[in-house]
Amino acid sequence: MDHFEYRDRALYCEDVPVADLAEQYGTPLYVYSEATLLHHLREIQTAFAPANPVVCYSVKANGNLSLCRLMGKHGAGYDVTSGGEFFRALKAGPQGSKIVFAGVGKTDAEIRYALEHGVFLFDIESEQELHAIGDIAHHMGRTAAVALRVNPDLPPKTHVKTDTSVKGVKFGLDIETVVDVARGVVGHPGLAVVGIHMHLGSPILKTEPYRQGGERAVKLVKAFRDLGHDIRYLNMGGGFGINYRRDEAKPAGAFAEVILPAVAETGCQLVLEPGRFIVGNAAVLLSRVVFTKSTGGKHYVIQDAAMNDLIRPTLYGSFHRVWPVRPAADVPERPDVDGNPDVPDPFRPMPNCFAQDVVGPVCESGDFLAKDRPLPALKRGDLLAVFSAGAYGMSMASNYNSRLRAAEVLVTGGTHRLIRRRETFKDLVACEEDCLL
Numbered sequence: 173m174d175h176f177e178y179r180d181r182a183l184y185c186e187d188v189p190v191a192d193l194a195e196q197y198g199t200p201l202y203v204y205s206e207a208t209l210l211h212h213l214r215e216i217q218t219a220f221a222p223a224n225p226v227v228c229y230s231v232k233a234n235g236n237l238s239l240c241r242l243m244g245k246h247g248a249g250y251d252v253t254s255g256g257e258f259f260r261a262l263k264a265g266p267q268g269s270k271i272v273f274a275g276v277g278k279t280d281a282e283i284r285y286a287l288e289h290g291v292f293l294f295d296i297e298s299e300q301e302l303h304a305i306g307d308i309a310h311h312m313g314r315t316a317a318v319a320l321r322v323n324p325d326l327p328p329k330t331h332v333k334t335d336t337s338v339k340g341v342k343f344g345l346d347i348e349t350v351v352d353v354a355r356g357v358v359g360h361p362g363l364a365v366v367g368i369h370m371h372l373g374s375p376i377l378k379t380e381p382y383r384q385g386g387e388r389a390v391k392l393v394k395a396f397r398d399l400g401h402d403i404r405y406l407n408m409g410g411g412f413g414i415n416y417r418r419d420e421a422k423p424a425g426a427f428a429e430v431i432l433p434a435v436a437e438t439g440c441q442l443v444l445e446p447g448r449f450i451v452g453n454a455a456v457l458l459s460r461v462v463f464t465k466s467t468g469g470k471h472y473v474i475q476d477a478a479m480n481d482l483i484r485p486t487l488y489g490s491f492h493r494v495w496p497v498r499p500a501a502d503v504p505e506r507p508d509v510d511g512n513p514d515v516p517d518p519f520r521p522m523p524n525c526f527a528q529d530v531v532g533p534v535c536e537s538g539d540f541l542a543k544d545r546p547l548p549a550l551k552r553g554d555l556l557a558v559f560s561a562g563a564y565g566m567s568m569a570s571n572y573n574s575r576l577r578a579a580e581v582l583v584t585g586g587t588h589r590l591i592r593r594r595e596t597f598k599d600l601v602a603c604e605e606d607c608l609l
């Protein structure tokens with residue numbers, strides 16, 4: 173479910189024609205739908221309500237302060253992976269909102285910063301980290317509440333770069349030895365081991381991994397309690413998949429069905445860290461066609477968004493629907509893409525369309541947003557929408573090729589506001605100017 177739809181062959185975000193936004197704010201432009209974002213947050217909060225969940229929005233999916241603030245206002249805490257994200261969460265959230273801190277390489281400074289600002293839970297990724305946090309907290313006269321992140325050693329579930337629970341990845345503690353690690357800190361004056369954490373990877377379209385992970389977590393909760401640790405939280409992470417094609421994703425209720433029984437068995441409070449599920453379908457990236465060109469039998473649409481704006485296709489071979497903002501009368505009003513994720517992107521013939529690569533201006537052959545996509549003939553100045561661009565889009569954007577990062581706009585019903593201004597040339601050199609040779 174999202175609030176991007178075509179009405180009379182013009183793409184709308186809620187009640188605003190997105191072409192108006194491109195006109196007013198320029199391109200490339202990220203356009204967010206508040207209703208879509210809140211719908212997905214609510215879907216999770218409702219589906220998991222029986223476990224009284226602490227829903228910690230995963231800031232790395234999209235760290236925009238206004239979006240984070242919106243989620244805090246509607247009851248979310250935050251899941252962060254760096255001191256910078258912790259800073260964002262503090263700035264965005266209502267005071268006292270719960271912040272979970274994950275990541276394999278927390279520095280001493282980050283650990284101190286989190287402790288000083290009332291971190292809710294550290295997700296622990298290694299034995300050394302556990303002891304470091306315990307010692308730092310003890311020196312500060314505090315006790316750090318921690319959840320041990322377990323790698324449950326499940327079969328591959330998603331892209332190799334984003335699967336975090338197969339054997340040998342850098343994340344979490346091995347399931348074979350995690351009980352020994354927990355035994356090693358019984359009675360540590362700086363540590364309160366209060367939870368088990370699992371984040372399986374992302375995006376995950378099946379519920380089975382969560383069922384298996386949950387079962388393994390139940391056994392560990394018992395083992396940890398036998399050691400004397402007061403385990404109160406079961407953190408099942410995030411990773412819930414979304415519709416990039418059409419309807420391949422599961423509703424939150426399907427994940428709740430397999431996770432809730434495990435939570436009930438432990439009597440723990442549930443913590444979740446969804447990112448993509450909340451924000452992924454809540455944005456399109458708007459771009460404008462600069463040129464078209466054909467060479468070596470290939471047809472290219474060169475538009476003004478690039479891999480520095482949305483790197484997922486380049487980095488993971490990810491699929492995003494792309495379609496004109498104002499499709500002509502002789503082509504389908506919206507792209508029809510098979511919802512089956514197990515079938516590789518087929519080139520499906522569409523009336524009056526031909527296979528084109530959608531590429532940006534960056535000087536890399538890997539700079540593309542879509543490949544071999546059936547698209548109608550396009551001309552200079554036409555607007556394109558890249559769908560489902562809300563998660564890991566702007567948050568992974570860079571200045572490569574000294575390109576200015578895009579602006580972001582939030583649509584609420586019939587109104588819209590800028591939530592991040594477009595960067596300027598001055599921004600581009602700001603960190604170098606003060607120390608210029």
Ligand SMILES: *Cc1c(COP(=O)(O)O)cnc(C)c1O
Pocket residue numbers: 230232233251253274275371373374375409410411412445446447448449563
């Ligand atoms: C990235 C991440 C998440 C969020 O994953 P999504 O797929 O965006 O839901 C949650 N927890 C941890 C520890 C992560 O690293």
